[in-house]
Amino acid sequence: MNIAISTAPAARARISSQWLVITVFLAPAVVLLAIFLLYPLLSSLRLSLVDWTGLGTHSRFVGLANWAHLAQDTVFWRSLWNNVILALASIVIELPISLALAVLLEKAGRGSRILKILYFLPLLMSSVAIGVLFKNIYDPNFGPLNVALRAIGLDIFAQDWLGDTRFSLASTIAVICWQNVPFYMILFLAGLSSLPAELNEAARLDGASEWTIFWRIKLPHLQGAIRTAVLLAVLGSLRYFDLIYVMTGGGPEGSSELMATYMYRTVFSSFQLGYGSTIGSAMFIIVSLVAAIALRMTRRYETEV
Known part of the structure; x- marks a missing residue:
């Protein structure tokens, strides 16, 4: 019983360290995907709802x-x-x-x-x-x-x-x-x-x-x-x-x-x-x-x- 209790914190620490390693290795790829894929996609969807020439800052919301x-x-x-x-x-x-x-x-x-x-x-x-x-x-x-x-x-x-x-x-x-x-x-x-x-x-x-x-x-x-x-x-x-x-x-x-x-x-x-x-x-x-x-x-x- 004592052995099981003593090993539980060690197991949790090992799982936490594994998740930390996974996060560190995946973070650059996730950031790049967010910058070069997700943000342009969301920006394109947002711009599809406005009337704008692309010049200046004046745009008019036109919905669908x-x-x-x-x-x-x-x-x-x-x-x-x-x-x-x-x-x-x-x-x-x-x-x-x-x-x-x-x-x-x-x-x-x-x-x-x-x-x-x-x-x-x-x-x-x-x-x-x-x-x-x-x-x-x-x-x-x-x-x-x-x-x-x-x-x-x-x-x-x-x-x-x-x-x-x-x-x-x-x-x-x-x-x-x-x-x-x-x-x-x-x-x-x-x-x-x-x-x-x-x-x-x-x-x-x-x-x-x-x-x-x-x-x-x-x-x-x-x-x-x-x-x-x-x-x-x-x-x-x-x-x-x-x-x-x-x-x-x-x-x-x-x-x-x-x-x-x-x-x-x-x-x-x-x-x-x-x-x-x-x-x-x-x-x-x-x-x-x-x-x-x-x-x-x-x-x-x-x-x-």
């Missing part, structure tokens, strides 16, 4: 008027639809190409080192540099793309790729996919490298073809990487900004407008900080909902290898 305007804003809904198209293109185009390249490079073995470096180069380039590069490539008069088409007699296919509302979004999506494919390729390569070689050898000894090995062994093994890739592709597409802004600025006539570019123009070109904050807050809500739904759906279809 900005949100009511957002619900009827056709430009916002069009930009959201363009984000959805970009997300679908990222899944349908980027991920299959990345997976195919990863499987081919994994089979190539040591001889694929140079190819891996070459394929990874687009991801190392600045998005602004890529935007300027392809803006020149797409130039309707002197761009290499149209020059090549005219040189081989395909003048009918030469277009104003970024200045025509029919092609501007598709042209920018093609560049985005080209830039992002290496990232998902490396992600899938990492997943394939963790697959035990004994499984492949055992399947080959049993007479399984490469196609069967891919569908029955490699693809199920990559389900975690695929789930992560889908989530990153969707969330990245909903927040995309830089390359679109450099290449088209959201034009022409809003045909390539995204939520982020619309928010930027609203705040820094139209000087509507209150309404721009409303667009930013709406983006946060949409991205959070999509992330929650995507995580739930991908976990539902998860199977064990």
Whole structure:
């Protein structure tokens, strides 16, 4: 009895010291999250309730008027639809190409080192540099793309790729996919490298073809990487900004407008900080909902290898 009483204070002291260590190590991360995530989020929500140009100190409280305007804003809904198209293109185009390249490079073995470096180069380039590069490539008069088409007699296919509302979004999506494919390729390569070689050898000894090995062994093994890739592709597409802004600025006539570019123009070109904050807050809500739904759906279809 006396031993139990004497050890109780020691146990409490040990638990207190553990909580102190946990608090000390977590405090910097919590402070940084509060400064760079929580405060901007709350500030954006607060600004979405006011009418303010962002200049001076005079702002007018308008309540939910900005949100009511957002619900009827056709430009916002069009930009959201363009984000959805970009997300679908990222899944349908980027991920299959990345997976195919990863499987081919994994089979190539040591001889694929140079190819891996070459394929990874687009991801190392600045998005602004890529935007300027392809803006020149797409130039309707002197761009290499149209020059090549005219040189081989395909003048009918030469277009104003970024200045025509029919092609501007598709042209920018093609560049985005080209830039992002290496990232998902490396992600899938990492997943394939963790697959035990004994499984492949055992399947080959049993007479399984490469196609069967891919569908029955490699693809199920990559389900975690695929789930992560889908989530990153969707969330990245909903927040995309830089390359679109450099290449088209959201034009022409809003045909390539995204939520982020619309928010930027609203705040820094139209000087509507209150309404721009409303667009930013709406983006946060949409991205959070999509992330929650995507995580739930991908976990539902998860199977064990």
